[in-house]
Amino acid sequence: MAALPFTATASDSASISSGETSTKKSSSQSDWTLNDQGCYIKIAEGKGRGVYASRVIQPQTVIEVSPVLLFSESEYEDHGRHTILDHYTFKWRDGRMALALGLGSLFNHSTHPNVTYTLDRAHECIKYASVRTINPDEELCIFYGHKLWFDPVGIAETLEPQLSLDQHDQPAFFDILAIDDEGDDTELLGPDDPNDILESDSLPFIWKKLQVDEEEENMDDIRTMQAWVVDIPDSKHIATMLNWLKRSGLESDTLAHLKRIRKKDCTSTLLLSVSSSAPLLPTNVDIGDPYQVLVPCNPALTQTSLVLKNTLWPTVYAPRRKWEPEKWSIAKVRWARDAISHILRESNQITSDELPVIAHVPRPFEDEAQLPRSFTAKDTRISTAHPLHHAAMNVIREIADFRASTSSSDIAADSLMSASPPEDSLETSCTSSNGTNYLLTGLTLFITHEPCIMCSMALLHSRVKEVFYIIPMPQTGGCGGSACLPALRGVNHRYSIAHWRPTELGAAPAHLDEKIDA
Numbered sequence: 001m002a003a004l005p006f007t008a009t010a011s012d013s014a015s016i017s018s019g020e021t022s023t024k025k026s027s028s029q030s031d032w033t034l035n036d037q038g039c040y041i042k043i044a045e046g047k048g049r050g051v052y053a054s055r056v057i058q059p060q061t062v063i064e065v066s067p068v069l070l071f072s073e074s075e076y077e078d079h080g081r082h083t084i085l086d087h088y089t090f091k092w093r094d095g096r097m098a099l100a101l102g103l104g105s106l107f108n109h110s111t112h113p114n115v116t117y118t119l120d121r122a123h124e125c126i127k128y129a130s131v132r133t134i135n136p137d138e139e140l141c142i143f144y145g146h147k148l149w150f151d152p153v154g155i156a157e158t159l160e161p162q163l164s165l166d167q168h169d170q171p172a173f174f175d176i177l178a179i180d181d182e183g184d185d186t187e188l189l190g191p192d193d194p195n196d197i198l199e200s201d202s203l204p205f206i207w208k209k210l211q212v213d214e215e216e217e218n219m220d221d222i223r224t225m226q227a228w229v230v231d232i233p234d235s236k237h238i239a240t241m242l243n244w245l246k247r248s249g250l251e252s253d254t255l256a257h258l259k260r261i262r263k264k265d266c267t268s269t270l271l272l273s274v275s276s277s278a279p280l281l282p283t284n285v286d287i288g289d290p291y292q293v294l295v296p297c298n299p300a301l302t303q304t305s306l307v308l309k310n311t312l313w314p315t316v317y318a319p320r321r322k323w324e325p326e327k328w329s330i331a332k333v334r335w336a337r338d339a340i341s342h343i344l345r346e347s348n349q350i351t352s353d354e355l356p357v358i359a360h361v362p363r364p365f366e367d368e369a370q371l372p373r374s375f376t377a378k379d380t381r382i383s384t385a386h387p388l389h390h391a392a393m394n395v396i397r398e399i400a401d402f403r404a405s406t407s408s409s410d411i412a413a414d415s416l417m418s419a420s421p422p423e424d425s426l427e428t429s430c431t432s433s434n435g436t437n438y439l440l441t442g443l444t445l446f447i448t449h450e451p452c453i454m455c456s457m458a459l460l461h462s463r464v465k466e467v468f469y470i471i472p473m474p475q476t477g478g479c480g481g482s483a484c485l486p487a488l489r490g491v492n493h494r495y496s497i498a499h500w501r502p503t504e505l506g507a508a509p510a511h512l513d514e515k516i517d518a
């Protein structure tokens, strides 16, 4: 490979050619930096050269913009792939391969990268940016992916950054992604494509298998719940009521597996909600009063079950089990790693007598719009002298408060934005009083310790999508430790559970005690 175009700016003439034979630079490099952000190169023990910071770099700072040299797919297949270039090139979006010039080729790999990068296709360059505060003489690393072609060193390094982090110091991959000039579908590409789906044994966590027999092929086995419905005698009001329902805020995932309308004996019945009290219905439409019926809790997994469930209420046929974990891409794993690093950092910073249990709900990976910000809560049982103030309960309550406070204003804002309400516009201000905001619907909880039985049940009620924990709690855990709440018969929601692999944590986090009651 031709020499990389670095120019030493001071008299120091140490060789920076590849390999371990290069002269080691002293740790004070500020007089010998290679770009505006003060990056310099030195030998990174066992990795060849690496890029280092000579001074503090703030989070989300663009530290390097490297132009790329592009190779066509065939040129790369026939030639580049068989040379050392194969260790330096990035997959470009359209099948071409890109060699990053400048510092871009010299960032080493870490599973806890402090640098992320975006492809700028318009300008044919790659932008590298810090994801947290970087300290002087700290190595700048990116994440190459999971299919490494070398034995990585420095991967089991401590998870804790050397300087304490302030609250603005969270990893910010997705903010950085917004740098992309096209702004649409930017991806972090490297030796692995972030959209690559990882095999389950490459994931840094292990899914717990819920031992449940859910086929529900006998009427007695079908799990049911009470739902509010209303008869619509005149079919011309169906569209009006469906429109009202959309705006009412009553719709929730809990009923997503059920059809909205049941037609029986010339009467149409509309499925409304599973709220504890009867929903307030519009008064200017000729419909009956709401009443409750039993409906299936889950979609039909088999045709036999579908026939039985349809006798209760028209049900969706979904052979894939509702709680079966979905496929995880490399990018999504990075998102989860950020969350795990976050809870570890937070729990390590607890200096009071409080238990070091941290619960965290990040903005969802797939649909950030679902939650405008992330939530983190610690255990406050000791400081509040309240036995129920576990971290998981606290975070559920914070999100509930947040969602409750925003739902009514959202609806108000929605109706204000509609300059001329449709003719059938109906009263919607009853929404929040219907109490159907399921608190953690579609969200993921990351927690240092397996939640206890109380918290696991609260999570079930909150309709959380999945729970990741680091420390199993065999005595008290409700996610498989002493019991597995979401696997119980009779519960009307299930969430997925994953245990973060201890080997992924590097040094065992000493501050996380396995004996406490989480």
Ligand SMILES: C[S@@+](CC[C@H](N)C(=O)[O-])C[C@H]1O[C@@H](n2cnc3c(N)ncnc32)[C@H](O)[C@@H]1O
Pocket: 018, 019, 046, 047, 048, 049, 050, 087, 088, 105, 106, 107, 108, 109, 110, 150, 151, 152, 153, 154, 155
């Ligand atoms: C893109 S280059 C990075 C710069 C490289 N260290 C150099 O001196 O040219 C990728 C190569 O760096 C080495 N490397 C990167 N990260 C490493 C790590 N964590 N452990 C060991 N080697 C690493 C591997 O040899 C890999 O093929």
